Amino acid sequence: MIDLYTWGTPNGRKVSIALEEMGFEYAVHPINIGKDDQFAPEFLAISPNNKIPAIKDGDQTVFESGAVLMYLARKSGQFLPAEGTPEYWQTLEWLMWQMGGYGPMLGQAHHFLQFNPGLSPYAENRYHTEAQRLTGVLDKQLAQSEFLAGELSIADFAVWPWTSRFDFQRIDLNNYPNVKRWYLELAKRPGFIKGYDQPASGNTIPMPATDA
Numbered sequence: 001m002i003d004l005y006t007w008g009t010p011n012g013r014k015v016s017i018a019l020e021e022m023g024f025e026y027a028v029h030p031i032n033i034g035k036d037d038q039f040a041p042e043f044l045a046i047s048p049n050n051k052i053p054a055i056k057d058g059d060q061t062v063f064e065s066g067a068v069l070m071y072l073a074r075k076s077g078q079f080l081p082a083e084g085t086p087e088y089w090q091t092l093e094w095l096m097w098q099m100g101g102y103g104p105m106l107g108q109a110h111h112f113l114q115f116n117p118g119l120s121p122y123a124e125n126r127y128h129t130e131a132q133r134l135t136g137v138l139d140k141q142l143a144q145s146e147f148l149a150g151e152l153s154i155a156d157f158a159v160w161p162w163t164s165r166f167d168f169q170r171i172d173l174n175n176y177p178n179v180k181r182w183y184l185e186l187a188k189r190p191g192f193i194k195g196y197d198q199p200a201s202g203n204t205i206p207m208p209a210t211d212a
């Protein structure tokens, strides 16, 4: 049994989706980041940067969602191709792209466009432009590949939950047909549906507007 410390955010959902898709049994420990649970000493002992998600597997703790996804892929032997193959490196490229760019930039887009609109036109423009650029990069990759790195992988688990916040980013997925195709295909999977709603509170996957 793996202990998952999480909240209903894109970074948290990456790991609950992975746990579902890999078929692990896990216990969810909600860390309400709106109520500062992430600063509790018991949680900081597992995740010293006071952020979800983190896991505990026996004596092993892992924080940082990219590291958690790699840990789970290795433990399950799934969703990360054999080490050293071109597909392995391609999976890590897109995982690092998410961890270093897509996630952090979209996180800022959420702050300025969704939570603090009107306060900083410069920041709103900067992060909206970056959200559009990054979604364009994703669209180009998905035009030539069903999933980010050939087969379904931890790279898709990392990126998809961020794409699902397209409304916060003021992104119309109809303008990115390959992203929309990939997003909707994954949204049908039971592992994504259940993993999206962790901690369980009745959250359903957002659907893009239908084409006019």
Ligand SMILES: N[C@@H](CCC(=O)N[C@@H](CS)C(=O)NCC(=O)O)C(=O)O
Binding pocket: 009, 010, 011, 012, 033, 038, 050, 051, 052, 053, 063, 064, 065, 066
């Ligand atoms: N690089 C980290 C980012 C994690 C992160 O930003 N988590 C947010 C929720 S999505 C959080 O816990 N925020 C609480 C805080 O900053 O105090 C990861 O990928 O695990």
